[in-house]
Amino acid sequence: MNSTVYQKILKENVRPSVRQLKLKRSWVLQQDNDPKHTSKSTSEWLKKNKMKTLEWPSQSPDLNPIEMLWHDLKKAVHARKPSNKAELQQFCKDESVGNDSVPVSVQDVVWADFGFPGRDGKESSLWVGSSGANTPCHVDSYGCNLVLQVQGRKTWHLYPPGDTPHMYPTRIPYEESSIFSKVNVVNPDRSRFPLFSRTSPHVVTLHPGQVLLVPRHWWHYVQSVDDMTVSINSWIELDSDHESRVQEAVTRTLVCLFKSADPCSPPDWLNPTEDEVPTHQTNLRDLSRAVGAYTEYQREKQWSRDSRTGNSGPKRRRTEGEVEAAGDKPLPSAPFGPHLSPVAPTPPEPNVGRAEYCSADAQQNVTIETLPKACDSHARQLGSDRTISSEEVLDCLVDPQVIRLVTELLLQRLSP
Incomplete structure (x- = not known):
């Protein structure tokens, strides 16, 4: 060779x-x-x-x-x-x-035992690391995650979806399905990222034989503790991924359009995991396919619902209150019995600006008005001699909450 x-x-x-x-x-x-x-x-x-x-x-x-x-x-x-x-x-x-x-x-891992019928070890990834090896804090756009610790220990720092406005999310460098945090969560610069003090971290160290469920849209940072660590995980697809794929297609379209038009943009805005910068036509085509797949899924879901109820009358869009009520149904009980242990929030640290601390439940109701505050404090120091960078504007355009609102509006306008 x-x-x-x-x-x-x-x-x-x-x-x-x-x-x-x-x-x-x-x-x-x-x-x-x-x-x-x-x-x-x-x-x-x-x-x-x-x-x-x-x-x-x-x-x-x-x-x-x-x-x-x-x-x-x-x-x-x-x-x-x-x-x-x-x-x-x-x-x-x-x-x-x-x-x-x-x-x-x-192959020995049977994820079906955790409530996912038909899922086995073939749909898994093997992770081998050494002490100190880590994965940057990020949130996955799709599905949820099951992780089995096989050897050694790994520490997980988890943050609920309601903490998103305080995690300083960014899509640069761009990578499909991954939203990264600008904050070094194990050693945060609180003067630069003051809102990070409002987060509700859940920290747990996995030992061999333990399994962790990372729910949908939970932020996580992972670090190996021992000299050698081995773990196996499987990403579980969810019905909500249909809408998430539309959101991701909207994000990619905006990022590529914005960055390709900026002559001062550094060449490393695209993560090496991505092959190349897709054309605008390709992004619009992929967005159209994602919207089409979402629409087809909703049509089949409605047909299945009508078949069970015998309703064949005209369809109407559910109101926001009806949607929220439907989403309030209790989750099925987990099959783990006494072996199921919840990961509790970490107690607030003293003297780190926790006076403005918000509970996780309160953060679930964050509105668009919180977005302008959730910015890098360095960015707020704008004088007459500094020009706002394209990345600062882009961070606002593709903020997860903005993308969610744009996607909802797009789907409403394109729904039959």
Whole structure:
């Protein structure tokens, strides 16, 4: 293999894997110092494709946790002395499941046991990390998340949807389905982000064998505690994703249109997980498809409802009060019984401006009037010698609450 072949492998595998695993913008490419990895042409290719690499000392394979796993697996399989390819494959599977380093395989996880019929380990992702490895604070646009901690411990910082105005959300760099927070939640700059003091953090450390449910639209920051951590997760699709996909299509259209028209925009506004900047026509086409899918889903839902009630009369749009009443139905009881443990809010910290603290319940009723206040305090220091940046304007345009209102208006106007 030479540098050209290696670059071809990276091109065909890295970004598709990043998107499939939903690694957000925190991923780093780890490679050793093989000549084809460090050649001038490969270095230039990595730079051109905005792939951040981990600096790697020579003669240091032990720094990669997965290498220890391969060593144990090779040793165990060799001891069983496979005599043909079929036995080799079977022994590898057997030992990977029974290995003490990873006491469970992805295939062993049956998410159906948690109330999601038909869902098994095939619809999962495996995460391996080392102490200090973290995922930036963000919220996923789609679905909810189930996480099983297999080995080591991970600490989760969770924030309810009502905290969104105080999380300083941003869509730059843009990545589909991910809204990031500007705040370093473990060491926040409270002078720059004063409203962050109003959040209601829920902090929990997962131990091996524990499963965490991350509800829809909850912010989360994750950090590995131990030298080696292994976890398995599955993203669960929800009916509400139909509207969320319209919201995401609206966001992408605005971000690409705004940034492409700005000659001063830095080139890194698009996250490396995205292949390229789509054209405006492509974005409008995708938006139309998302609206069409949402409309079809609502039509089928209405047809199913009418079939059960025997109602075939003219349809009318439900009022806002009726929609809210429908949304107040109690959730079905969880199947975990006494093993279900709620994650309680973290007590307020003293002397950090909590005098203006708002409860999570109160924040659920945040209105559009709160948006102008939820800005970077540095941005408020606007003098006659400073021009507002396009990113500051864009942060307001694609704020989650603004996008939600735009989407509602768009769907109302386009609904048959």
